[in-house]
Amino acid sequence: MSGNTSATPGTAGRRLGLIVAGLGKIARDQHLPALAACMAVDLVATADPQTAAIPGVPHYPSLAAALGAHPGADAVAVCTPPQYRHAVAAEAIAAGRHVLLEKPPAATLTEMDDLVARADAAGLSLFATWHSRFAPAVAPAANWLAGRRIRRIAVTWKENVRRWHPGQAWIWQPGGIGVFDTGINALSILTALLPGRLHLRAADLDVPDNCAMPIAARLRFAAIDGAEVTADFDWLLPDPPVWEIAIDTDDGPLVMSGGGRRLVAGDRLLVDAPDGEYAAIYDHFAALVAAGRSDADVSPFRLVADAFMIGRQRHVASFLDN
Amino acid sequence: MSGNTSATPGTAGRRLGLIVAGLGKIARDQHLPALAACMAVDLVATADPQTAAIPGVPHYPSLAAALGAHPGADAVAVCTPPQYRHAVAAEAIAAGRHVLLEKPPAATLTEMDDLVARADAAGLSLFATWHSRFAPAVAPAANWLAGRRIRRIAVTWKENVRRWHPGQAWIWQPGGIGVFDTGINALSILTALLPGRLHLRAADLDVPDNCAMPIAARLRFAAIDGAEVTADFDWLLPDPPVWEIAIDTDDGPLVMSGGGRRLVAGDRLLVDAPDGEYAAIYDHFAALVAAGRSDADVSPFRLVADAFMIGRQRHVASFLDN
Secondary structure (H helix, E strand, O other), rough: OOOOOOOOOOOOOOEEEEEEEOOOHHHHHHHHHHHHHHEEEEEEEOOOOOOOOOOOEEEEOOHHHHHOOOOOOOOOEEEEOOOHHHHHHHHHHHHHOOEOOOOOOOHHHHHHHHHHHHHHHHHOEEEOHHHHHHHOOHHHHHOOOOOOOEEEEEEEOOOOOHOOOOOOOOHOOOOOOOHHHHHHHHHHHHHOOOOOOOOOEEEEEEEEOOOOOOEEEEEEEEEOEEEEEEEEEEOOOOOOOOEEEHHHHHHOOEEOOOOOOEEEEEEEEEEEEEOOHHHHHHHHHHHHHOOOOOOOOOOHHHHHHHHOOOOOEEEEOOOOOO | OOOOOOOOOOOOOOOOEEEEEEHHHHHHHHHHHHHHHHOEEEEEEOOOOOOOOOOOOEEEOOOOHHHOOOOOEEEEEOOOOOOHHHHHHHHHHHOOOOEEEEOOOOOHHHHHHHHHHHHHHHHHOOOEEOOHHOOOOOHHHHHHOOEEEEEEEEEEEEHHHHOOOOOOOOHHHHOOOOOHHHHHHHHHHHHHOOOOOOOOEEEEEEOOOOOOOOHHHHHHEEOOOOEEEEEEOOOOOOOOOOOEEEEEEEEEEEEOOOOHHHHHEEEEEEOOOOOOOHHHHHHHHHHHHOOOOOOOOOHHHHHHHHHHHHHHEEEEEEOOOO
């Protein structure tokens, strides 16, 4: 994108004014606490047609109303279900606001590429977030792997969907991507560790009889320099969850666990740190806006599309939320 | 891509030397006859591990052998099944040859984007062909539509798969995309008529019990300025095939039929012309190479990936080829 002019909001050293669109579980669990502690971004309003307001924050039943009432708000964080993200983000861009997208960034790849084109044409920052890339073990894992030879990668990303996605009907609908809503976190880490090297070869998807989207998926990637790469996603594991990437190398095993919070090389603990993903996301967003840049890597979402395109779907028992 | 230097093969006004990789049905039905009549391209060799040679043309059991025996051959046309296209095209690019891809361009979107990046980095031309875009009615249809208001678009692309894809097992395997192998021709015309305007909203896919890929698909796109857009793909229609795009406008109906060979506006016949798609493809490829450019529009393939990603799959009766 072209650089912003000095008149662009958010570039003058002051805090970025943000509207959060969509006040569901991810907004309340992650975005709002991170924003409460963030020095670079001010939450100025929320918009949601259904849920109640946050105490002390102006709330509107639509993004249009929020945009109209806060013409000085620089940016919109799109935390709606993915089926609504393109329309909401396009509305924010048309109103001249920078946009942060929760993951997955849209319902389709065409929608995501359209948002990239719109933000670019408008000279606005678009940040398609992959929160797991900001987990504390990711950068140390990349450093540790540099210069070592990988022999095998096994991703295991399994959790209890009833605990982590209670009552989220949209996740089972077209555009919701099912178990990939969780698995894409692993894919976002993997594509960060091995940029441009992951090619999907086979996918088996288990789709409950009463759902459109899969509840489990097993992926096999093309070998990387002879190293086998597989991923196993499952939403029916009883607690506790397993969010792990195990990498065998010529210098012993590297295991990232806890979704990227813990890293062990051989018997040596390299990282064991608390979650700071969304705080880092908002700091990065403010920096992107200040620099007049975008960050919209499609590669994790494209691998999900690849998995659906080459995947063999098998129908399994109906899923009941409780 | 950057411009080629004067040393690059194929830019000196002489005919482009071409290796055809993959001698299956599409190569024999379309590529070889078009090449026999093409003034801009010379067929110098063929490569295929399984099929017999063409009389009078040097033949090799692998692309590597053909590349080695013909170091002066400028380009490779990749006519293998899509599951092999990425590996074959990457091999050609690594050997410094320009590449033409049959459609679909690869098995996954990640593979296609990787080929674009490789060709670009090597300063070579990559042409991801969409043969139906070269059908004689496409450009006249675009011209006729300019300035008219579209009220409805209905795509009907139905044929007898036993006649048009006899014994092609790869088409039912992962990466073969099933009925979309035909339907993508319609999508390539539609994306040419309405660039950047097609967003998929819903897809219903019928997958035979013994196949991985669909035999029928019904698509609904987001309305375009209020106009409903749908597509209906089916591989079980007895002959003759129906390859039709019907567009209602404020100035009456426009109907493209015969896969783009015939165009009728109201009761007025605008186009009724024979097939010249592959001749035009090779002329365009030679022009791309001469100009040091690529032509690799992902949009039809991306819509297919979108259809798989948001599609609801339904199992239907097993498919028997004969």
